[in-house]
Structures are given as C-alpha cells and as structure tokens.
Amino acid sequence: MMQGKTAIVLFSDDFRINDNPALYNACQNYQNIIPMYIYQEDYLGRKLGTASKVFLHNVLNSFDKLLLTQFNIRLIIQKGDSIEVLKETLKKTRFDAIYFNESYTLNQIENEDKIKNYFNHLDVRCFKAKLLFHPSEIKPSSKTGSTSTINGVNAANHKFYKVFTPFAKQCLKNTHLIEEIYEKPQKINSVHNIKGVEVLQLNLIPKKQGLWHEKLITHWTFSFDEIENNFINFLENKLKFYKENRNIPSNKGTANISAYLRFGILSPKICFNAVMLAIANQCLNETENNQFVFELLWREFAYHVMFFNQNIANQELRPEYKNFQWNDSQDFLSKFLSKWQKGQTGFDIVDAGMNELWHTGVMHNRIRMVVASFLTKDLLINWRHGEQWFWDTLVDADPAVNPFSWQWVFGSGFDAAPYFRIFNPTSQKQKFDNNNLYCKKWLNSNWKADMIVNHDIQRKIALERYKNL
Ligand code: FAD
Numbered sequence: 008m009m010q011g012k013t014a015i016v017l018f019s020d021d022f023r024i025n026d027n028p029a030l031y032n033a034c035q036n037y038q039n040i041i042p043m044y045i046y047q048e049d050y051l052g053r054k055l056g057t058a059s060k061v062f063l064h065n066v067l068n069s070f071d072k073l074l075l076t077q078f079n080i081r082l083i084i085q086k087g088d089s090i091e092v093l094k095e096t097l098k099k100t101r102f103d104a105i106y107f108n109e110s111y112t113l114n115q116i117e118n119e120d121k122i123k124n125y126f127n128h129l130d131v132r133c134f135k136a137k138l139l140f141h142p143s144e145i146k147p148s149s150k151t152g153s154t155s156t157i158n159g160v161n162a163a164n165h166k167f168y169k170v171f172t173p174f175a176k177q178c179l180k181n182t183h184l185i186e187e188i189y190e191k192p193q194k195i196n197s198v199h200n201i202k203g204v205e206v207l208q209l210n211l212i213p214k215k216q217g218l219w220h221e222k223l224i225t226h227w228t229f230s231f232d233e234i235e236n237n238f239i240n241f242l243e244n245k246l247k248f249y250k251e252n253r254n255i256p257s258n259k260g261t262a263n264i265s266a267y268l269r270f271g272i273l274s275p276k277i278c279f280n281a282v283m284l285a286i287a288n289q290c291l292n293e294t295e296n297n298q299f300v301f302e303l304l305w306r307e308f309a310y311h312v313m314f315f316n317q318n319i320a321n322q323e324l325r326p327e328y329k330n331f332q333w334n335d336s337q338d339f340l341s342k343f344l345s346k347w348q349k350g351q352t353g354f355d356i357v358d359a360g361m362n363e364l365w366h367t368g369v370m371h372n373r374i375r376m377v378v379a380s381f382l383t384k385d386l387l388i389n390w391r392h393g394e395q396w397f398w399d400t401l402v403d404a405d406p407a408v409n410p411f412s413w414q415w416v417f418g419s420g421f422d423a424a425p426y427f428r429i430f431n432p433t434s435q436k437q438k439f440d441n442n443n444l445y446c447k448k449w450l451n452s453n454w455k456a457d458m459i460v461n462h463d464i465q466r467k468i469a470l471e472r473y474k475n476l
Contacts, residue, residue, distance in 0.1 A: 142314030368402030
C-alpha cells in the first residue's frame with residue numbers, strides 16, 4: 008500500500024465492486040481512490056443506442072448509490088474526451104495511478120492506449136474483467152486458424168477461429184487462463200476535491216419519447232443484490248431444464264442476464280464459476296457439454312471474432328455476401344422497414360417479438376432469430392438496418408454480439424446459419440408458441456393478420472438471390 012498516494016479507477020461497462028480487478032488492485036496498492044466514469048457518446052466507435060442510454064442512466068445511479076452505501080464514497084462522473092478530462096483532473100489534484108479494466112472495440116483500445124502513452128510517467132495498469140478470456144488468448148493451431156484481413160487489431164498473421172465448436176473446446180481446455188475471483192474491497196478511502204456532474208447532466212434520457220423509457224425501465228431491476236439473487240435462483244431452479252426450455256419464449260427458461268453482462272454489473276467469471284459449481288452440485292452430468300456454458304462461450308466467440316474483425320457492424324465477414332441484392336429503394340424501406348420495426352408485418356410471432364423489444368428492451372433469443380430471418384430473407388432488407396434497430400432499442404445491445412448475430416442469421420457471418428435456412432414464421436409459431444401464450448402477451452387485441460408479404464414467394468426470391476452470389 009502506497010501511503011498517501013492516489014489512484015484513479017476508471018469505470019466503463021464494469022460497474023461492480025465484486026470481482027473488479029481494477030478496483031481491487033487499486034485498493035491494494037493505493038491509499039486513496041478516485042472512482043471515475045467518463046462518458047463519451049461514441050466510446051464504442053458508434054453512438055450509443057437510445058435504450059442502452061436509458062439503461063446506463065439507471066446503472067450509473069445505482070452504482071453511485073452502491074458506492075455510497077458500502078463505502079461512503081461517490082462515483083465522479085465526467086463528460087468528454089478521457090485524456091482531456093484526466094489532464095484537467097491532474098491540474099486540480101495529484102494522482103499517481105490510473106487503473107481500468109481493458110476493452111475490446113478498436114475505439115476503446117485506441118483510447119486506452121492513448122491513456123497509457125500520455126500518462127506513461129504514472130502507474131497505469133489495465134486488467135481483464137469483461138470476458139473470461141482475452142479475445143486473442145484462445146488460439147487455433149497454425150493449420151486450422153484463419154488470418155484476419157478486415158481492419159483487424161494487431162491482426163497481421165494472427166490466427167483466429169471462424170468455427171464455434173473448436174473455439175469452445177479450446178476455451179474449456181484452457182479454463183486455467185480464467186483468473187481467480189477478486190474480492191470486493193473492505194474499505195475505500197476517497198479524499199479529493201474533484202467535482203463531477205450529475206447523471207442527469209449526461210442527457211441519457213430522451214426528451215421526446217414521452218413515457219416510453221419510464222415503462223421500459225419497469226421491466227428491470229437495478230438492485231445489485233436482486234440481480235445476483237435472480238441469477239442464483241436461475242441456477243438452482245432452471246439450469247437443469249435450460250436446454251429444453253430455452254427455446255420456448257413463454258417459459259421464462261433463460262437467465263435474463265445479457266444486459267447485466269453488457270454493462271458489467273455481473274462478472275462473466277462469477278457467472279461461469281457459479282454455473283460450473285451448480286453443474287457439479289446438481290450432478291448434471293454434462294460438464295463438457297452444458298448448453299448454458301456454451302451460450303456464455305458464444306458471447307466469448309462473438310468478441311473473439313470482433314476483436315480480429317473490427318468492422319463487423321459494417322462489413323460482411325464473408326466477402327462473397329457483399330453483393331447480395333437487397334430491396335433497398337427508399338420507397339421500399341419507408342414502407343416495409345417501418346412495418347417490421349412497429350410490429351405490423353401481419354405475422355404474429357414477428358410482430359409479438361418486435362413489441363416485446365419495444366416495451367422491454369430485450370427479445371427472446373428464438374424470436375430474435377425469427378425476426379432477423381424475416382427482415383433479411385422475407386423482406387430482403389439489408390441486415391445493417393435490423394442491426395441498427397436492435398442497436399437502438401435493445402438494452403443489451405452489444406458491440407460484438409449484436410452485429411455478430413445479425414451476420415450469423417443472414418449467413419455472412421462465421422459459423423453462420425446456412426443461407427437456405429429461412430425460418431417460416433408460421434411454423435416457428437407452431438413449434439415454439441403452440442399455446443399462443445407469447446403472442447397473446449405481446450400482441451394488442453386489435454392486432455390484424457394482414458401479411459405484408461407471401462412467405463413462400465419471398466423464400467424463393469431469397470434463395471434465387473443467394474444462388475446468384
Ligand atoms: P441466456 O439464454 O440465459 O444465456 C446466458 C447468456 O449467454 C446471455 O445473457 C448472453 O450473454 C449469452 N448468450 C446467450 N445466447 C447467445 C448468443 N446467441 N450469442 C452470444 N451470446 C449469447 N445478445 C446480447 O447480449 N446483445 C445483443 O446485442 C444481442 N443481439 C442479438 C441479435 C440477434 C439477431 C440474435 C439472433 C441474437 C442476439 N443476442 C444478443 C443473443 C441472445 O439473443 C441474447 O444474448 C439472449 O437472448 C439474452 O437472454 P438471456 O440473458 O436470458 O440468455
């Protein structure tokens with residue numbers, strides 16, 4: 008412990024005190040801590056979506072309250088370019104160190120490098136906290152891996168996986184790379200003269216949308232205890248049925264943790280360890296082959312792919328899909344894209360999904376696949392429009408998982424759904440919502456089944472266009 012010395016801990020999408028290595032190590036090494044959050048709307052390399060902002064607003068309030076109740080300290084919230092903010096801070100108070108948990112989008116990597124370079128006279132350290140593995144830690148053998156070609160980070164000659172199963176196997180072989188859990192600090196001293204802004208001054212809450220955001224937020228808890236308890240409850244009561252239940256949207260058979268992982272309220276490491284323990288305790292007998300573990304590893308895979316293909320939200324991962332013939336006239340888009348967005352396609356399961364998204368900021372995974380297939384393969388609208396709509400309306404909108412999943416559904420992604428798998432919304436409904444519980448919940452009583460396209464005809468057109476590639 009450095010007597011009398013101060014460390015700034017920079018938080019960003021790691022808003023937790025349990026298993027937070029930057030916070031833990033700063034408290035170990037320094038006597039005085041300044042917990043700081045610097046907001047920039049495009050910190051992920053693109054403007055944050057509306058629902059994400061609303062969620063972030065609540066996360067920040069809740070995290071600030073947690074720091075206050077647990078340690079009697081406040082989160083110092085700032086706005087703007089990190090280097091400028093830190094330079095200004097240095098004018099007002101002396102600090103000796105900057106600790107943070109590393110990030111993986113190109114914009115964040117560059118920003119974090121700038122901090123390391125500019126403040127190289129200080130003790131600047133970063134840690135792994137947002138994933139189980141650093142995206143470059145899981146390496147394919149030289150024979151099987153692919154080399155990144157599209158705007159990759161440190162990509163030259165770096166091999167990465169394009170197929171999930173060998174990636175997941177390699178992760179499970181390398182669990183020794185997953186670090187120990189970091190305890191929450193016992194006590195934090197925070198003495199300084201830095202004044203931040205109020206969360207409200209970040210303008211994360213939309214001015215025009217009426218009561219939309221207030222209703223959205225009623226679907227979520229921001230109590231850290233409740234979030235952890237809900238996950239424990241899932242592990243105790245639902246994990247053993249996860250494989251069967253996860254595809255039935257009315258079953259509530261999934262963990263509902265994606266937004267909490269996205270903002271770092273839950274630690275992926277704590278989740279992973281807790282699942283492994285639950286599998287052992289409940290004798291689930293499928294440690295190497297557990298569906299829920301695989302889903303956590305899909306998240307890792309999306310980051311692995313994004314890390315080496317930073318243009319994932321803009322560019323097809325498989326270039327041969329670049330020339331797909333989209334219906335992209337302004338007329339077509341203004342008519343059909345907005346019908347899809349508003350849940351007015353006349354296909355019940357699609358419209359119910361789009362309503363669920365609008366009201367709650369999430370959508371069940373099965374339904375995400377159905378609506379994404381409908382947009383790209385029935386309406387033949389470019390996947391980027393769907394990705395952008397999800398980006399704006401999902402509270403779990405993730406810079407890696409969202410574009411990765413859209414490309415997966417369209418077929419241009421790695422290890423993607425084959426192009427000829429075109430979901431028939433009617434049979435998907437029969438298979439996964441046979442009792443109509445999901446559709447009934449999310450469709451208005453005045454909803455009409457006037458289908459805006461004929462699925463069989465659109466399917467044939469889509470297949471023809473795929474063939475032309
Ligand atoms: P559970 O089934 O309980 O799974 C636990 C965790 O595993 C999830 O929270 C998530 O972190 C991870 N996970 C589960 N399924 C996937 C998957 N298919 N790919 C990657 N990770 C997964 N997920 C996001 O977190 N953010 C997004 O922006 C996002 N966009 C998507 C877009 C499309 C078109 C599709 C088809 C899927 C998208 N997903 C996204 C993946 C998935 O739908 C959600 O992670 C899941 O529905 C979240 O619910 P849950 O927490 O109950 O998941």
